[in-house]
Amino acid sequence: MKKRFHVKKRTLLLIAGIVWLIAGFNVARLGILSYRVIDRKWYLYLFSVVAFFYSGLGCALALAGVVFTRNYFCYKQLIVKEQEA
Secondary structure: OOOOOOOOHHHHHHHHHHHHHHHHHHHHHHHHHHHHHOOOOHHHHHHHHHHHHHOOHHHHHHHHHHHHHHHHHHHHHHHHHHHHO
């Protein structure tokens, strides 16, 4: 069987990274543009926080940040101990 479309793994990873970078930039741009348009009422800030964490995305991102930070400090301590020994 012929391989019609063959892309190296590193090239495919680079393409995927660029696509996700563009998508993330677009989402951030839309968020900033819509934030400028909303009214500045105190209860809208409360509702936006509740909606963000209620959607699950906020909880997942917060949990990922906690796990990443915890792992970072654990590995940092291991590296320091290995360098001292």
